Amino acid sequence: MEIFRHHFSSDTDLVGAVSLVPDGVSHAPLPVRAGRIDASPGAHAYPVDLRDHLIFPGLINAHDHLHVNGVPPLRHATPFPNSYAWISAFQSHFQDPIVVAALDVPKSLRLRHGALKNLLAGTTCVAHHDPWHPALDDADFPVALLRDYGWSYTLAGPDYGPPVRQSFAATPAGRPWLIHLAEGTDETAQAELAQLDALGCLAANTVLIHGVGLRETDIDRVIACGAAVVWCPQSNRALLGRTLDPRRLCEAGRLTMGSDSRLSGARDLLDELSMAAARDELDATSLLALVTTRAARILRLAGYGSLAVGAPADMAIVEDRGGDPADSLVGLRRSQLRAVVRDGLPRIADPDFADWFAATGVDAVAVMLDGKPKLLARSLADPALLALEPGLAFVTDATTAARRIPC
Structure with a gap:
């Protein structure tokens, strides 16, 4: 770099x-x-x-939901076993007047806000993990975006985004395919990599978001097939109470970093880097690579x-x-x-x-x-x-x- x-x-x-x-x-x-x-x-x-x-x-933010950075987080007393439990609990949060007001803002403006949040922290390119919106094509959009990629939301619910098998099959091998996977600490999360593999959707262009539930043998499999994981430590700790150990994936060159959105994650990518460094999870040089050269290689972002x-x-x-x-x-x-x-x-x-x-x-x-x-x-x-x-x-x-x- x-x-x-x-x-x-x-x-x-x-x-x-x-x-x-x-x-x-x-x-x-x-x-x-x-x-x-x-x-x-x-x-x-x-x-x-x-x-x-x-x-x-x-910097490159490998995972964000740009349009929900103004939505306040769901308060909860104990960690969720997996993201599906959090999604279920969040449904009642939609009735909160503050959330209603936040989502009342036009989506085009909310997308620009998420982009501005990133730019203010030195992030100039973002992978937005949601349906494309015309506002993302505006010539003056604040950041560059990952384009021409495939994605699904999760393996099991909510009914949102492209179906897993069809989306993976439609994504060229030279372009990244993104999915939230193993976002949890329970058996449901731990079983997801094997399920994805059985569907034929684990390959060198597969990019797994979160991966908290990955076991050692799962990490072996990810590394062996050349897939990668986007690490979002503060989002994981906020929702699940812990995050994955990044060292093996980092050493193998199969790890990058995302901030998720403020709905669950840190304020921005700089804050993610600071907190990871303070916890001595990786050294500063390795952390910097996660949001520059490693991110560009994993997301196939030529030149970034x-x-x-x-x-x-x-x-x-x-x-x-x-x-x-x-x-x-x-x-x-x-x-x-x-x-x-x-x-x-x-x-x-x-x-x-x-x-x-x-x-x-x-x-x-x-x-x-x-x-x-x-x-x-x-x-x-x-x-x-x-x-x-x-x-x-x-x-x-x-x-x-x-x-x-x-x-």
């Missing part, structure tokens, strides 16, 4: 090139042209000083999770804290990111990057993110959208508002 320490240079011609050029550290230039990492630097680049910073590829030539110019920029580069990102909160870049353009960044927004023609507005001033691309600053995201608001204080970029 490429990680760079250098200046960022951005061409004022949005149709032309942008260039990432070194600051004296021994790294090759990282030019950007038309939103992708290119092979040659632009001629008229605007320099952004990023000495003492690290540039990471934009990398800063290689031809890759999308999606980046998370942080201050270099020294030591292992992964330690400079893993453990951060979203407000500590210096900038998030999508398609070569800044989307949210600290106020001292105002000239960068102006040079690239990105109009920006002043906002507060978790109590810290930021600049947000105006295309993402729909008041109805910001109203859905806790911790994100327009600046109202006159002194801070003076930092707003002129129109």
Whole structure:
């Protein structure tokens, strides 16, 4: 995985090139042209000083339900034995006026909210595990999405999503096929991998979401056939009381990570990484790989999770804290990111990057993110959208508002 320490240079011609050029550290230039990492630097680049910073590829969230990130979680006193029990209990939660109000928001806006939640935390590509919606094809959708994939919801109920056997058969072998599986700690969950295998739906392109109920022999089978598991530890702990041991799957290269939605999981992917690191479940370098290179390989996302030539110019920029580069990102909160870049353009960044927004023609507005001033691309600053995201608001204080970029 490429990680760079250098200046960022951005061409004022949005149709032309942008260039990432070194600051004296021994790294090759990282030019950007038309939103992708290119092979040659632009001629008229605007320099952004990023000495003492690290540039990471934009993170990949391998599992989210974008449209339900504003729905409050179901309160429960004890862990559920499996996800089916949680789904059953959740039915009464739909009568809660707060849930009714949350689901009353147009789905297109809820999908954008889920995407914005991810972008604010440095995640620029997401696997959305639900039926496709026209809003996901909007040219200004905040994040890139996994496309041309197959999916089913679960092996047994609810009656939602494509049927398992038909969906798997219709998915090309070169594209990922996703399913919630073994999401539980009881015999029902433990039996699901064998059931999936008996249906002929366990193969190298099978991506199992959660996998908490997988036994050692099941993990052997997953590794042997080249399948993979998306680990969502905070969602698992919230609903089931525990999660899987990630080490064997990680060592075999068959593990990636997702945040699930806030309906059951962590606030965002950065929080998932932080909590996994705090529990010493995997080291920072391994965790970072789960949301970059490993995710890209498992989900067949060509070019993502990398800063290689031809890759999308999606980046998370942080201050270099020294030591292992992964330690400079893993453990951060979203407000500590210096900038998030999508398609070569800044989307949210600290106020001292105002000239960068102006040079690239990105109009920006002043906002507060978790109590810290930021600049947000105006295309993402729909008041109805910001109203859905806790911790994100327009600046109202006159002194801070003076930092707003002129129109």
